[in-house]
Amino acid sequence: MTDPQAMNEAQVHASRASEEGSAAIRAELSALRAEIASIREGLSDFGSETYAAVRERAGTAAAYVQEETSSVAGVIREHPATATTLMTLVGGIGFAIGYLVASTSLEQKQAWYRRYYS
Structure with missing residues (x-):
């Protein structure tokens, strides 16, 4: 009916494919984590630079006022x-x-019944 050796080879092949897919997913996840860390660092630098610029401009504006x-x-x-x-x-x-x-903008105040006489 079914060959046990063929079934065993199919299981081994499926196991290898699963491990390769798992390794690829792990590699992609680590790359995404590194990219997220890079973006966070860039945003933090941008935020501190923006704060310094706004602080300087606000001080100049206050002195002018x-x-x-x-x-x-x-x-x-x-x-x-x-x-x-x-x-x-x-x-x-x-x-x-x-x-x-x-x-x-004020409406003309008149009795409610006068609007029916015109």
């Missing part, structure tokens, strides 16, 4: 009446714009 604030404060101290007039004018313009926007 502080200088400009001092300059504006100096001008206000020298000309308080002009500063008060300017702030009042800006506030009035802002109020007028807000009022116009609110009045144009």
